[in-house]
Amino acid sequence: MEANLASKTRRCVQKSSASPVYRQVAELLERDMQSSRSRSERTALPSENELAAEFKVSRVTVRQALDELHRKGLIYREKGRGSYPRSQHIGGVTGFGSFTSEVENAGSSPSSRFVDFVKVSSLPEGMKIHLTKVPSKSKAYHCLTRVRCVDYCPVAYEETYLDIEAYPGIERADVENGSLYATMRHLWGYEPAWADAAIEPAVADEAIAEHLDIKVGAPVVVAWRVTSSEQDEVLEYVRSIYRGDGFALTVRRHKIS
Amino acid sequence: MEANLASKTRRCVQKSSASPVYRQVAELLERDMQSSRSRSERTALPSENELAAEFKVSRVTVRQALDELHRKGLIYREKGRGSYPRSQHIGGVTGFGSFTSEVENAGSSPSSRFVDFVKVSSLPEGMKIHLTKVPSKSKAYHCLTRVRCVDYCPVAYEETYLDIEAYPGIERADVENGSLYATMRHLWGYEPAWADAAIEPAVADEAIAEHLDIKVGAPVVVAWRVTSSEQDEVLEYVRSIYRGDGFALTVRRHKIS
DNA sequence: CTTGACAACTTGTTAAGACAAGTATACATG
DNA sequence: CATGTATACTTGTCTTAACAAGTTGTCAAG
Numbered sequence: 001m002e003a004n005l006a007s008k009t010r011r012c013v014q015k016s017s018a019s020p021v022y023r024q025v026a027e028l029l030e031r032d033m034q035s036s037r038s039r040s041e042r043t044a045l046p047s048e049n050e051l052a053a054e055f056k057v058s059r060v061t062v063r064q065a066l067d068e069l070h071r072k073g074l075i076y077r078e079k080g081r082g083s084y085p086r087s088q089h090i091g092g093v094t095g096f097g098s099f100t101s102e103v104e105n106a107g108s109s110p111s112s113r114f115v116d117f118v119k120v121s122s123l124p125e126g127m128k129i130h131l132t133k134v135p136s137k138s139k140a141y142h143c144l145t146r147v148r149c150v151d152y153c154p155v156a157y158e159e160t161y162l163d164i165e166a167y168p169g170i171e172r173a174d175v176e177n178g179s180l181y182a183t184m185r186h187l188w189g190y191e192p193a194w195a196d197a198a199i200e201p202a203v204a205d206e207a208i209a210e211h212l213d214i215k216v217g218a219p220v221v222v223a224w225r226v227t228s229s230e231q232d233e234v235l236e237y238v239r240s241i242y243r244g245d246g247f248a249l250t251v252r253r254h255k256i257s
Numbered sequence: 258m259e260a261n262l263a264s265k266t267r268r269c270v271q272k273s274s275a276s277p278v279y280r281q282v283a284e285l286l287e288r289d290m291q292s293s294r295s296r297s298e299r300t301a302l303p304s305e306n307e308l309a310a311e312f313k314v315s316r317v318t319v320r321q322a323l324d325e326l327h328r329k330g331l332i333y334r335e336k337g338r339g340s341y342p343r344s345q346h347i348g349g350v351t352g353f354g355s356f357t358s359e360v361e362n363a364g365s366s367p368s369s370r371f372v373d374f375v376k377v378s379s380l381p382e383g384m385k386i387h388l389t390k391v392p393s394k395s396k397a398y399h400c401l402t403r404v405r406c407v408d409y410c411p412v413a414y415e416e417t418y419l420d421i422e423a424y425p426g427i428e429r430a431d432v433e434n435g436s437l438y439a440t441m442r443h444l445w446g447y448e449p450a451w452a453d454a455a456i457e458p459a460v461a462d463e464a465i466a467e468h469l470d471i472k473v474g475a476p477v478v479v480a481w482r483v484t485s486s487e488q489d490e491v492l493e494y495v496r497s498i499y500r501g502d503g504f505a506l507t508v509r510r511h512k513i514s
Numbered sequence: 515c516t517t518g519a520c521a522a523c524t525t526g527t528t529a530a531g532a533c534a535a536g537t538a539t540a541c542a543t544g
Numbered sequence: 545c546a547t548g549t550a551t552a553c554t555t556g557t558c559t560t561a562a563c564a565a566g567t568t569g570t571c572a573a574g
Contacts, residue, residue: 015558044524047523048525057558058558060557060559061557076488076489078524079566080525080526080567081566081568082523084488086489194511195511195513196507196508197508198507199506201458201476201477203476219458219460221478232333232343242458244458249455249456251353251456251508254353254451254452256354256449256450256451256452256484301554304553305554314528315528315529316530317530320555320556335537336537336556337537337553337554337555338538340554
């Protein structure tokens with residue numbers, strides 16, 4: 001019986017809350033692990049039965065919480081031994097998800113410089129080459145062009161293509177400012193859930209070089225991405241051009257196989 | 258009561274098998290979806306209760322199977338409606354996982370050209386810059402250098418760094434041929450489970466250009482990666498340099514948030 | 515001291531049941 | 545015709561229970 005991460009008396013979960021109990025348990029455990037990370041190196045979490053007793057929930061519910069932490073790569077589990085926290089990983093910009101929230105999580109200050117918002121009659125060629133789920137027939141799109149900045153330093157030139165039919169009334173929305181994902185959520189109820197992406201290297205041409213404040217011919221990363229909702233609707237096509245100096249795209253904690 | 262993907266009579270799962278029942282169910286469903294993908298566009302899977310009755314298992318087991326398919330991005334689920342298959346995505350090389358198996362899954366023929374296998378006293382500088390979990394103190398490593406080929410065309414120059422202490426007796430292993438991951442599994446029981454990576458663009462220098470059969474100054478992608486086991490042991494550090502023409506790194510079906 | 519049996523843990527798997535909450539359809543009422 | 549309601553679905557959440565299987569420590573026998 002060794003010391004573990006749990007304190008004897010623990011705050012309780014609320015059975016009749018907006019969020020399910022297993023999620024409340026997961027969040028409490030995640031907070032515990034963050035606060036006591038430095039101290040204990042490789043101490044096991046309390047066992048599933050102990051946690052069930054502490055939170056006064058069934059073992060199935062505890063397991064749901066632990067499975068969620070496992071999926072996020074925060075713990076690993078060993079049959080016959082216990083569940084252990086995995087070492088911490090620091091944040092970075094992955095090129096997936098909301099640029100705004102990603103940079104904020106990394107501890108920096110995100111901003112965008114609006115460049116353009118126009119209608120186009122087709123997607124760029126590279127989109128068809130690199131990605132699936134791209135319609136072959138020509139459709140009309142809104143094209144929102146922005147320069148993405150971290151701490152007011154330009155790091156990416158980004159074109160976002162939105163199907164005109166899927167975003168009715170977008171003319172009245174304020175796409176020039178704020179997070180596009182927040183607007184998508186708020187006005188049309190769209191929730192980005194999955195992304196498929198392709199990455200290729202390139203060198204900056206004159207226009208890109210000017211936008212990103214780098215030399216012509218400097219190495220850049222071009223990322224092609226299609227973002228879909230949980231229900232498999234395509235929400236956006238994105239072409240991002242990241243500058244290569246001192247600013248790396250990171251892919252965090254990716255499950256293999 | 259509309260038509261669904263399930264046939265009336267279904268092959269049975271084996272209760273006392275090596276793999277758990279829920280995995281057998283998941284694999285059967287996955288096979289079903291693949292075979293009948295073209296025909297039915299957006300037909301729901303049978304309901305959880307129907308599947309439970311067909312396979313003669315409990316609903317918990319069916320849900321475990323469906324959750325697994327959901328995690329893999331193969332289906333989505335809607336409360337009150339049902340579970341639906343997501344549209345297919347074709348394969349590509351992600352830079353994670355085994356190069357050998359990835360290229361095979363993409364329908365191409367992988368091969369490696371052995372370059373070098375030497376001892377080094379420290380990791381490259383960029384490893385410390387881009388990745389966490391890199392030891393600060395100097396340690397000794399094996400460095401395996403290979404040129405990765407798809408259909409006998411060179412696409413990547415790759416240096417794999419293995420902690421000498423973690424791979425005893427590696428001198429007697431045949432690292433020059435075959436899949437390194439298969440060797441890791443077979444000889445030391447290591448199973449790669451998670452990868453953290455950073456990506457940056459660069460231009461080819463003389464050595465790289467020769468290995469990859471491209472011009473000096475051509476754009477390339479440098480990928481820094483650390484691969485860990487489920488138990489959070491670091492298995493390898495990898496520096497990969499991918500050529501940029503006509504061969505894109507893809508990141509498949511990545512869950513957001 | 516070494517070895518093996520055993521007990522007391524751990525997580526993994528499966529069952530059967532219950533209720534909540536969202537969706538869709540048929541149907542009666544206005 | 546339009547509208548709301550009842551009903552029969554669906555998945556989401558949670559409980560109690562049991563056994564399987566792996567790891568750890570104790571303890572007695574050799």
